[in-house]
Amino acid sequence: MHKYRLMINPYAIEKWVNDMACKGWHLKKFTWIRFTFERGESGSYIYRHDELERVGTHYEEEYLEFLKSSGIEQVDRSGNFVFFRKAAQEGPFELYTDKKTKLGTLSKKMTVLLSLILLNLLIGITGLTGDFSERTMDWVGFTMNMLNLIVVVLFSFPLIKLIRLRNRLKRELNVFSD
Template identity: 40%
Template sequence: MKKVLYRLYWDYEKEENWINEMAAQGWHLKKFFFGRFTFTKGEPGAFIYRNEFIIGMSANEKKDYFEFLKDSGITIINELCGWVYMKKSAAEGPFEIYSDTKSKITYYKRMLNIFLLLFFVNVWMGIMNISVFGDSTVGIFNIVVALLIAIPIIKIIQRKRN
């Protein structure tokens, strides 16, 4: 049995929690694509799911990292635009990607840098479109996108501080 659900999350941890709640009900993630999640029915609570932002890795680093995950009993479900979903059997115990504070802070910094870049590019493009090119529709769209990108930036900064 297959189930397709649509959800948009600005908080990757809330998204991950929702996926794990679905798994606890027996719905296992098979694929995701920009807010579209495909699940199949299975044993409730059989897997623990994690998502990770891996932009910034070279092709070789990513290949080595995925091989390391596979050797650790972790299955890569899907990768899209730098976001990766993975699962591990719940019977094998807890599943944490970053278990120490230093690696978690490094992860947050890497994620924050990408989101800040996207934020500033959209602000700059918005200002340029409005003031220089006279296209207020596109400029306003860029500003709205920048404001939406600010949501995960604020959340990442808060988590990094904690």
């Protein structure tokens, strides 16, 4: 079975993948938007994600080998985003990434998303002002510019969620570091 989700908030995606596992659908492959699941026993695995900052470094293989020796299986990898799973009967597991690294990763995603929003906003508004200054309406151009503005609105929602998540992690970091 294939499901499509835009992978912007990795923690929401991780929760969704674990919810699917509880229903008997286990992650087999994924990309940044397409997830492939296979039928299996309900709740037999717990899934975690990691965003490898170690891509191409000498210790990436050591890290992956350490996880494998701990009974953690790598499900699939898309770029630096990796999903792991472990049998639920062995108990819960966490991949410990410090909050500062998580904040840095979220900030990078927010920067990319904000850049896309601003670019689409600029193109949309510039195009619309040009469309209304002419005597005849260019409907194709008008439609494309409106689509740019729709992208702005649609990408604003995930950006707001990421901002909230980053702020929550910052508060937790401040609470635990004091």
